[in-house]
Amino acid sequence: MSQRCAIVFPGQGSQRPGMLEHLPDVPDLDRLLDAAEGLSGLPLRDIARGDDESALSDTRAAQPLLFLADWAWGVTLISEGIEPVALAGHSLGELAAVTVAGCISVEAGLELVVLRSRLMAEAAAASPGAMAAVLGMDRDDVVAVLSGVGGVWVANDNAPGQVVISGTKRAVEEDALRELTAAGARRVVPLKVSGAFHSPLMTNAAERFAEVLCQVQFRDAAYPIVQNAAPEPARDGRTIRSRLEEQIVRPVRWTETMLRLLEMGADTLIEAGPGSVLSGLARRVEGLTGLSVDAEGLDRIREEVSR
Numbered sequence: 222m223s224q225r226c227a228i229v230f231p232g233q234g235s236q237r238p239g240m241l242e243h244l245p246d247v248p249d250l251d252r253l254l255d256a257a258e259g260l261s262g263l264p265l266r267d268i269a270r271g272d273d274e275s276a277l278s279d280t281r282a283a284q285p286l287l288f289l290a291d292w293a294w295g296v297t298l299i300s301e302g303i304e305p306v307a308l309a310g311h312s313l314g315e316l317a318a319v320t321v322a323g324c325i326s327v328e329a330g331l332e333l334v335v336l337r338s339r340l341m342a343e344a345a346a347a348s349p350g351a352m353a354a355v356l357g358m359d360r361d362d363v364v365a366v367l368s369g370v371g372g373v374w375v376a377n378d379n380a381p382g383q384v385v386i387s388g389t390k391r392a393v394e395e396d397a398l399r400e401l402t403a404a405g406a407r408r409v410v411p412l413k414v415s416g417a418f419h420s421p422l423m424t425n426a427a428e429r430f431a432e433v434l435c436q437v438q439f440r441d442a443a444y445p446i447v448q449n450a451a452p453e454p455a456r457d458g459r460t461i462r463s464r465l466e467e468q469i470v471r472p473v474r475w476t477e478t479m480l481r482l483l484e485m486g487a488d489t490l491i492e493a494g495p496g497s498v499l500s501g502l503a504r505r506v507e508g509l510t511g512l513s514v515d516a517e518g519l520d521r522i523r524e525e526v527s528r
Contacts, residue, residue: 226526227487228298228305230291230314233414235496236283240290241269245297250289253331257285260335280415284313284338285331287494291317292327294493294514301519303526306487307445307454309478311499312419315449315468322442324458329437337430341469344426345416351393352376352414355384357407360476366404373397376419377473380502385412387420423470431466445485452477454485479506491522
């Protein structure tokens with residue numbers, strides 16, 4: 222196949238009821254779901270099938286479910302003969318990227334994801350926080366406004382005109398909302414998350430995760446990976462692991478990630494996982510097209526990347 226594509230993996234926020242029903246037929250997926258339920262202590266299959274959005278948005282359930290869905294689609298795309306110029310993942314999706322790239326086994330990846338979800342949930346309980354999407358402003362403008370507001374930070378630079386902030390509930394829902402609205406933000410939309418992810422309020426979780434992560438041996442990646450904390454391509458296993466250590470507490474630099482993938486020769490981002498958030502963000506960048514396995518389907522993607 223002739224490809225000029227990158228495979229990207231969505232993170233928390235892309236979960237939805239029924240997300241396991243249309244996954245590709247991947248060997249060991251049932252066994253891995255059993256393992257995920259055992260590690261997390263949660264009935265993940267029932268949560269994914271049910272319509273309780275609060276149970277599904279619980280980071281301890283959402284992260285392992287999304288990881289396995291992302292991984293299943295990623296290995297399926299690779300098995301179809303798609304050779305990406307690089308891989309990238311948004312927040313949690315980065316762990317799917319490093320697993321699909323062969324840096325670690327899927328079993329090791331799942332254990333890390335369950336640990337990550339538990340540590341982030343504990344940090345959120347200890348330091349309650351909130352997140353909100355700022356629409357109609359770019360990152361630099363948001364940073365300038367927040368310089369006068371304590372307890373809130375940029376968490377995700379998702380695309381031109383879409384930035385996510387994270388911090389204490391009062392800082393996000395009152396102080397930042399007031400200042401950003403006055404500065405010309407089109408909307409500030411609260412997000413349904415359980416904590417202030419990718420902010421200093423996650424420092425304890427990041428430190429404890431790094432202690433475990435540094436004991437895991439990472440192989441070199443089969444494909445370059447562009448990571449959230451430092452959007453430069455890497456294949457060296459030690460570099461990839463080091464950047465993962467910082468990811469929980471550092472911003473997701475997704476706009477820069479997309480621009481780097483474009484510079485590397487990708488004109489299409491294939492979203493491997495539930496939903497179409499990342500493929501939608503890709504369409505905001507001139508020169509990029511976004512395709513989602515969930516929205517367009519595998520047959521359409523085969524056709525597009527074969528042209």
